[in-house]
Amino acid sequence: MASLPAVSPPLWLLAELTYRCPLQCPYCSNPVELASAGTELSTDDWFRVLQQARQMGAAQLGFSGGEPLVRQDLELLVAEARRLGFYSNLITSGVGLTSDRVGSLREAGLDHIQISFQSTDSDISELLSGSRKAFAHKLAMAEAVKSAGYPMVLNFVLHRHNIDQIEQIIDLSHALGADYLELANAQYHGWALLNRDELMPSREQLKRAEKTTNAWREAHPDDMRLFFVVPDYYEERPKPCMNGWAKMFLAIAPDGLALPCHSARSLPLEFPNVRDQDIAAIWNESPAFNAYRGFDWMQEPCRSCPEKEQDFGGCRCQAFALTGDASQPDPVCTKSDQRSQVDAALTAANCHNATSASMQYRTWSASQSIIASTQ
Amino acid sequence: MIDPASIPQLNKHFRLQWEEAQDCYVLLYPEGMVKLNESAGLILSYVDGVKTVANIIAELTERFPQVDSIASDIEEFMATASAQRWVAFS
Ligand code: SF4
Numbered sequence A: 001m002a003s004l005p006a007v008s009p010p011l012w013l014l015a016e017l018t019y020r021c022p023l024q025c026p027y028c029s030n031p032v033e034l035a036s037a038g039t040e041l042s043t044d045d046w047f048r049v050l051q052q053a054r055q056m057g058a059a060q061l062g063f064s065g066g067e068p069l070v071r072q073d074l075e076l077l078v079a080e081a082r083r084l085g086f087y088s089n090l091i092t093s094g095v096g097l098t099s100d101r102v103g104s105l106r107e108a109g110l111d112h113i114q115i116s117f118q119s120t121d122s123d124i125s126e127l128l129s130g131s132r133k134a135f136a137h138k139l140a141m142a143e144a145v146k147s148a149g150y151p152m153v154l155n156f157v158l159h160r161h162n163i164d165q166i167e168q169i170i171d172l173s174h175a176l177g178a179d180y181l182e183l184a185n186a187q188y189h190g191w192a193l194l195n196r197d198e199l200m201p202s203r204e205q206l207k208r209a210e211k212t213t214n215a216w217r218e219a220h221p222d223d224m225r226l227f228f229v230v231p232d233y234y235e236e237r238p239k240p241c242m243n244g245w246a247k248m249f250l251a252i253a254p255d256g257l258a259l260p261c262h263s264a265r266s267l268p269l270e271f272p273n274v275r276d277q278d279i280a281a282i283w284n285e286s287p288a289f290n291a292y293r294g295f296d297w298m299q300e301p302c303r304s305c306p307e308k309e310q311d312f313g314g315c316r317c318q319a320f321a322l323t324g325d326a327s328q329p330d331p332v333c334t335k336s337d338q339r340s341q342v343d344a345a346l347t348a349a350n351c352h353n354a355t356s357a358s359m360q361y362r363t364w365s366a367s368q369s370i371i372a373s374t375q
Numbered sequence B: 001m002i003d004p005a006s007i008p009q010l011n012k013h014f015r016l017q018w019e020e021a022q023d024c025y026v027l028l029y030p031e032g033m034v035k036l037n038e039s040a041g042l043i044l045s046y047v048d049g050v051k052t053v054a055n056i057i058a059e060l061t062e063r064f065p066q067v068d069s070i071a072s073d074i075e076e077f078m079a080t081a082s083a084q085r086w087v088a089f090s
């Protein structure tokens, strides 16, 4: 007889296959200490992870990174995921994608490719100014993805240096035949947090972009779907991060570290590794996964707050990054006595004239010097 | 109103799947998953791109003769499924 599991099963698995990436986006949500990660998991390690997670009930699977296409065994992993019954999503910058690979991934059983348009891609300005020349590759790949029969989801990370081009972004995505368009403001973790003051849009910029998005939706009710994500700093309540710590989401980092959220590596917890333990033990029993489950870990004002079942106190990584204590309320919350930190960042974004000159790009050497400076 | 002679077909970007761990049918789509309640899952499992709405009503009525609101339940669900773009009709 099966007994009820003590905790709800992980329904989403994020497989971060590698931290290697040909791009250097300053808003990358990868950890700034990525250069300290151990060696990448092997194909067989990943097979085991997929099997164990699927057995626990995971149904949605994301392959991401870094750039997952640099893994030559991607097709093998996709095929195994299909065999196990996962719905698999590939999250890629499109760099390194070829029509052949679009085809071989389709054959292996991939369900969906999301192409992210990166603003450090040298071609982005030409894209946004309407020149097709240098952008030919990316456009061709978007078309190949479409004609292979995948649902087409395009993603643009918004920040103060591109948010004013939202009309062009929407028009181009529409012209490419996108089914869904994600207009997601950078979330301030990892490299994006490091570059926050250069990336955060002003309130005016944000308002205008939202207005444009809403107007487009109204004018095209049965067309491409737009998802607009505001930076949570502009909200008064935090987002229900990961729908609760270790409740349905499981991320596996390139070196096998198991995390309840892809940003969690920055927290001062001992995360288990899939090389040493199986997923069931990690998910159900490890101290790290149990650290912020439920409500007992909360401090005031969350502990007695009537909204705690809606937002779970927000994001643990954001609480730690801004207050130094991961069990504080997410300082986005206006009930938090640390909200002033968020307000200060907003004030800076709304008066200072940020330039991209002091941006920290996501490179291996930048990561190494960050690690060196914190040791 | 849904025409009983129309043929519902699952949107090709969605996959309907029985999930043992959740003990229900789910609809899977790009980076998303909807958990279906028992009747929604059951009705969708009859949608195969060949049967008309009327066929589905007839088959489910035969299978569950004791449930008398079946036709209206199915019509109501079809309207929701269409609004959500889970199914299209031809
Ligand atoms: S956000 Fe940019 S740098 Fe980071 S993994 Fe994606 S493409 Fe690479």
Ligand code: SF4
Pocket (backbone or CB within 6 Å): A237, A238, A301, A302, A303, A305, A306, A307, A308, A309, A311, A312, A313, A314, A329, A330, A333, A334, A335, A336
């Ligand atoms: S006090 Fe805590 S639980 Fe209440 S709304 Fe703020 S973050 Fe959420």
